[in-house]
Amino acid sequence: MSYEQFAYLYDELMQDAPYDEWVRFVKEKMDQYQAGGHSLLDLACGTGELSVRLAKEGFSVTGVDLSADMLAVAQAKAQEQGLQIPFFEQDMASLEGHEEFDIIGIFCDSLNYLQSDDDVIHTFKSSYNHLKDGGLFFFDVHSIYKVSQVFINQSFTLAEEHLSYIWNSFAGDLPNSVEHELSFFVLDEHSGKYDRFDELHFQRTYPVRQYSEWLAQAGFELLEISADFENKEPQEQSERIFFVATKKPSN
Structure with a gap:
């Protein structure tokens, strides 16, 4: 899969994407679960559109993506906004060299681009290892429907x-x-x-139950599953499934 040209078209193609809804979702869940701290790791951040919006809301954002072209667009965008957002070219399934974060998010169905069970499992474990105790882990995926x-x-x-x-x-x-x-x-x-x-x-994508099992295996406590930005349980024709989990302190 190549993003070389797609990276420079992505923002225009995604101009109607509900980025504000993702920001609202993160802020609401932070309040709901009384999460402390504002350091946020935006995995598979793409062109940084959500990274920039979250930074404007007061989050201390770090972005990670596998595409150098996507990151070039993201860096330019952050600089234009006067924002200091560090971006790193890394595979989210094998993060290294980062501090622990209060929040880690994989937004915009980015997790669905992973091609194997092991990739998802390693991404969950890698996220767990870079999350502070009690921190929140968010991701959304396409439903099987x-x-x-x-x-x-x-x-x-x-x-x-x-x-x-x-x-x-x-x-x-x-x-x-x-x-x-x-x-x-x-x-x-x-x-x-x-x-x-x-x-x-x-x-x-995978069944909701499979994602839940992998989260538990990685050490997460699953807090909630919802669909389509509505804070309701997924239904048969739900299209986007949201997961919120927390890092249980290790013994």
């Missing part, structure tokens, strides 16, 4: 003067997985012609 009924065998299109895309989704080889084939057509303002960029993105 969304992968199987909303994505698979569906096509999505965008046609704007400067940017268009064709997005086709197919069932992946692994259970509850989907492959997204994207073709972008971006206007070159100098030549007046369109450049084409092709991307293949893979996502995979």
Whole structure:
């Protein structure tokens, strides 16, 4: 999976994403569970849009992502806002060299880009090791319903003067997985012609019970599961599942 060109289109494609809802969710859960401290690790931070918004809300944010191109966009964005946010190019399944944080988040269904059980398990354990005792761990994922009924065998299109895309989704080889084939057509303002960029993105999700078991195995205490920013239990057609867990002090 390549993000080389996608990184520079991502913010425009995601301009309608509910970033404010994620910020609100974090702040509400901090109050609800009386979490102390504001150091926050934003894993798979992408272009840093959420990192910047959280920093503006008073969080001391550190961002981690595997894509150097995404991080270049994130760093430029933070500098434009006058924010000091350290960004690191690392795999979230094998973090190293960081302090412990009060909060760790994996937002925007980023966990679904991990391709194996072991990747998810190692990410949970790595997050546990970098979280303070009593700290909060947040993540959201696509539901199995969304992968199987909303994505698979569906096509999505965008046609704007400067940017268009064709997005086709197919069932992946692994259970509850989907492959997204994207073709972008971006206007070159100098030549007046369109450049084409092709991307293949893979996502995979798991049953709620499986995520819960892996969290417990990593040492977390699961506090709640909800869906679609509504603070309600997931239903059959819920599309985005939210998990909130805390680090139990080690004996």
